[in-house]
Amino acid sequence: MATRYWLASLPVQNSASSLWSRLQESISKHVFDTPLYRFNIPNLRVGTLDSLLALSDDLFKSNAFIEGVSHKIRRQIEELERVSGVISTSLTVDGVPVDSYLTRFVWDEAKYPTMSPLKEIVDAIHSQIVKIEDDLKVRVAEYNNVRSQLNAINRKQSGSLAVRDLSNLVKPQDIISSEHLTTLLAIVLKYSEKDWFSSYETLTAYVVPRSSKKLYEDNEYALYTVTLFHRDADNFRTKARERGFQIRDFEYDPETQESRNQELEKLMHDQETLRSSLLQWCYASYGEVFSSWMHFCAVRVFAESILRYGLPPSFLSVVLAPSTKSEKKVRSILEELCGSANSSYWKFEDEGGMGGVGGDADAYPYVCFTINIV
Known part of the structure; x- marks a missing residue:
């Protein structure tokens, strides 16, 4: 006053x-x-x-x-x-x-x-x-x-799964990366989860059965993994998009993750x-x-x-x-x-x-x- x-x-x-x-x-x-x-x-x-x-x-x-x-x-x-x-x-x-x-x-x-x-x-x-x-x-x-800068990072970490940074939601054990196999991350609307489970194994020919696991969900979306052969990844992305599923590009890199954490801590300090x-x-x-x-x-x-x-x-x-x-x-x-x-x-x-x-x-x-x- x-x-x-x-x-x-x-x-x-x-x-x-x-x-x-x-x-x-x-x-x-x-x-x-x-x-x-x-x-x-x-x-x-x-x-x-x-x-x-x-x-x-x-x-x-x-x-x-x-x-x-x-x-x-x-x-x-x-x-x-x-x-x-x-x-x-x-x-x-x-x-x-x-x-x-x-x-x-x-x-x-x-x-x-x-x-x-x-x-x-x-x-x-x-x-x-x-x-x-x-x-x-x-x-x-x-x-x-x-x-x-901090607000921008927080928005990336607190927005919807369709746009937010996924690095703090995915653990090393969630990702399979070998000579033949890879793990993709799918963003699925919550009302489409049943459709995802009934269809992801047959979207392409080289999907590992029962390989999908839910990692996180917000009010609108759920984050799922799916494991398949490397050679089939691009084809799976296309088929998933046609069914309304979003495949997010993601590569787990411990060094990058550590660098981001250090940057965040420095900015907060x-x-x-x-x-x-x-x-x-x-x-x-x-x-x-x-x-x-x-x-x-x-x-x-x-x-x-x-x-x-x-x-x-x-x-x-x-x-x-x-x-x-x-x-x-x-x-x-x-x-x-x-x-x-x-x-x-x-x-x-x-x-x-x-x-x-x-x-x-x-x-x-x-x-x-x-x-x-x-």
């Missing part, structure tokens, strides 16, 4: 602590089922308003990309855990559950120096996520290649090794992507808040997790705390209001966008 958060900012009129207290009081009084947390954004380097406007569209596009990679890795984890029979693991960022990382966000100054230009920070995050996505594609392709390695990589990479995503979101809130409220930076950023039934009331509270004059300006987008900043924000007097942790 998806966990959805709102990341929002409100303009500060007097003091951030006073606004925070009023917001806490309103939320606890009117929508007590909505968790509320402060989202601490450091004093980032503003640059020029022109540079912020140029960055705004990039922030919207890059956010969709980063969020998509995050969800892609998470879905890969869920699939690998399901296939491996692993109990679903709580995903973490440096040992902290992702929900807690978001609600207790702390900027990583060592990784993203606050004095760096915002575009430089955004480009660094985007480049890192591109590299992780490329690495994911390579690792998944390698794992899927081995899995496809490789699949398990790659699956375990990919799963561990996904756990670690999801944490990296999520951490980078939250830093990106911090830059996005910072940039859009300045474009919305102006300079100098003076806003309160928060994380909320409203239930569907509480959304309308929460928005009403946020709008009220923005001040009536500012609210009316943004409220009527169709009547000349400015609408959202950054490409995906709705027409609210405050900055707000959704974070979906799927």
Whole structure:
């Protein structure tokens, strides 16, 4: 189930602590089922308003990309855990559950120096996520290649007798191969078994009487042996086909069989090794992507808040997790705390209001966008 958060900012009129207290009081009084947390954004380097406007569209596009990679890795984890029979693991960022990382966000100054230009920070995050996505594609392709080879072998071993590999059904003692005699393998429809037994000895002149033995059966077919003279084999194939019996080409070779078994064991081992390695990589990479995503979101809130409220930076950023039934009331509270004059300006987008900043924000007097942790 998806966990959805709102990341929002409100303009500060007097003091951030006073606004925070009023917001806490309103939320606890009117929508007590909505968790509320402060989202601490450091004093980032503003640059020029022109540079912020140029960055705004990039922030919207890059956010969709980063969020998509995050969800892609998470879905890969869920699939690998399901296939491996692993109990679903709580995903973490440096040992902290992702929900807690978001609600207790702390900027990583060592990784993203606050004095760096915002575009430089955004480009660094985007480049890192591109590299992780490329690495994911390579690792998944390698794992899927081995899995496809195994699936192909399993299909050959589990399909109907008309098409499946027979080598694991036939034992050395089932086959007679001498200077004069040979053993053929016949695939007989189950409803034709009586016909097979009444006719196989007389299909040609050189069939060994009572030589047919059933080796295996599935829901549709039965596998029988029949022993006859070498010189009569081609003629028997033709006569058997005319009666609706399929003669499968088969030559028992112990070395080939052993080689197939070794190949199967190697593929199974490789699949398990790659699956375990990919799963561990996904756990670690999801944490990296999520951490980078939250830093990106911090830059996005910072940039859009300045474009919305102006300079100098003076806003309160928060994380909320409203239930569907509480959304309308929460928005009403946020709008009220923005001040009536500012609210009316943004409220009527169709009547000349400015609408959202950054490409995906709705027409609210405050900055707000959704974070979906799927």
